[in-house]
Each structure stands twice: as structure tokens, then as C-alpha cells.
Amino acid sequence: MNKVLEALNFRHACKQFDPEKKIPKDKLDEIVECARLSPSSFGMEAWKFLILESDEIKQKIRPACWDQAQITDSSHVIVILSTPALVGKDSEHVKKMFARRGLDADAVNAYLQRYADFHKNEREPYMSEYAWCCKQCYIALANIMSAAAAENIDSCPIEGFDKNALEQTLELDPEKEQVSVVVALGYRAGAQTPRFRRDASEIINYR
């Protein structure tokens, strides 16, 4: 069977973690590497990953995360940050991300023009730079969860947080980085709630 499908068959939204079980460092490193290797639109990688391992910091952010027990019972919490300030069409970061491809100046300028056109025509009418970066962050989120599941490590993705409060607690500068999504990782405790999915016939069509 496809190894990612195997992982997804294991995965569910873990509601109860065993607070005694910690993810070994080598396994965590591989999960984090999956986040780093995730693709992003135009290769912008406009994200950061805050890996929370101390009990203190997890305790501290729990109130901003709807006081959910997964925050403190899990082994590690990864806060995925989006960095919208980096992706403006005239930003140094954007130029650097295109230039690293080893292209000549004309080719880089052609990319920059296409990038500017994309944002004007296909991003701005639909969402902010923050939301656009968040979409990319969700690619990394998925890979973190699947990579964890491939090692029988449980995860719980968390959108249930007070964004402003969480950013303040983590002492982030929202001009530079904003919370996109949170994911708790660890090992399940006891029986878990069943998983439900819509039937393929409702959501999949071939043409």
C-alpha cells in the first residue's frame, strides 16, 4: 500500500495525549525536516516553525488555545507562523528566492513580473497576503501530520486559538510573523473517537 495512505489510515485528530510519552529527538527531527522540505507557491517558503518543547511554554500558551488539554498533554506543539511581510512583490526576500535559482537577470525579472501579476490578478481579489501565506503553511501542516503518522505518532491540528492573544504570549511581532495554525504531537492515551469522512461519491468526480 502507498506509504502515505498507510500513514493517513493511522492518523486521526488525537483528542487525548499521554502526557508521559515524549517523541524521540531523531523522530522529531525528521518530522521538522518534512516541514522544511514542503513546497510553497513560487517557492517563497514564507513560514517559520516554532517548536515548543518545554512544559512552561506549553502551559503559558494553553489559555490562548481555548484551554485545550492537548496543548499541555502532547509531547511537542508546533506553532506554524506565516510571514506575510516577506512576500510583497518588491521585498528583498522575493528577489532572493528567485535569484537563488541561478538564473540570469532577465529571467529573474521575468519571474518577478509574473509574481507581481499573480498577486495583482489572482491573489489580491480573493485574500490577504496573510491568508495566502497561511495556505502554504497548511501544506507544511499536512506534511508534519503525515510524517508523524508514518512513525505512529499522533497529532491534533488546532485552529481553536485566539490569534492576538497567542501572538502576544509568544512575544511575536505581528509585523513580521503571525500565527497560522498550531499542531500538537505525541502519543494517544486510551481509546480514541472514531473518524468520519464523506463518501468518495460525494466529493470525487472524473472528467
Place this chain on the structure above:
Amino acid sequence: MNKVLEALNFRHACKQFDPEKKIPKDKLDEIVECARLSPSSFGMEAWKFLILESDEIKQKIRPACWDQAQITDSSHVIVILSTPALVGKDSEHVKKMFARRGLDADAVNAYLQRYADFHKNEREPYMSEYAWCCKQCYIALANIMSAAAAENIDSCPIEGFDKNALEQTLELDPEKEQVSVVVALGYRAGAQTPRFRRDASEIINYR
């Protein structure tokens, strides 16, 4: 090594597909199943997957996709649709997704209230329902790409399309479903461009 990490080490944005090589049906089915099993916020699964296999439909949408050759050279193109109309707090779909958990009426109502509060406080200030659904679609996008890579199948995620033109070409009703993102799948032809990623020290922090 972690199987998802292995897959991500294989994966890159494939710029040139071999138009002669088609993905076997059993492998495609497993990739599509990975999309279906993807998690989504509050378990809403507000997505659809249009799997384009005929040369005719791929030819037809290519102009709306910046005339990119990957659309027609790839084996299959999956158009991931978001269905924002389903996720309104009073929609039947939302009630159904909570009710399927087998909870009593009070528990369902508590979920509905939490869901309504979430949208009011944490979604509306930052993005539209469409953008919120798109984020979830990117989880499925990631799993499609990783599942493909686990079978040495190449992929190219595509944000470069004219959303309105693509929806018209596919004869979608934007009131019901809107294009979120496109991904081409197939087999690479010849040497590929190198992959670049930011250094871990730039994007990963431990606390």
C-alpha cells in the same frame, strides 16, 4: 527513514512531464484516497476533487492555466475545489458533519456554538469563507503530492491560473464550488531543475 520524508526527498515541482507515461489506475486511486482522508478544520471536508484524465478536458483548460505545458503533458490533473457555501454556520452540511459523530443534541448544539464563535472571532477578521476552505484544500493538496511521491510519481502544484476563466471552462457554479488549486501528476521527462530550500536555522526555532 521516515517514509514521508523519503517521499519529500523525491518530490520537486516537476516542470516537464513525459506525455507518454500514464499513472496506473490502482496508484491513482490510492492518491485520491489520500485526498479524501485528509483532515480539515472542524471536520468540514468542504472540498471536491475533479480528476481530469481526458486529453480533451486538459487541452480545454490549458489556456486558463497560463498555457502551462504541465497541464497537457501530465498524466492526470486534479482540480481541488473549495465549497464555501457549505460552511456557513447555519448550513445543513455543518449540522450533518457534527451530527454524524453520534452525539446527543446538546453536544451537537455546543459544537455548533463553538463553530459559530470561531467563525465570528477567528475567521471573519482575517479571511473569507473561500480562503478558509482553501487552507483546508491545501492539506489535501499536500497529501496528494506526498502520496504521489511515495510511488515515484511526480507532481506540480499550480496556482498560476485565471480563476474565473478556469471555473467557466469547467462549467462550475461559483455559488457552489470554486477553484482552490490545481495539481498536475505524472512522470518526469529528462533532467529536472534543482530544488532549493531555506536553511533550517532561518525558519526553525525551539522554545
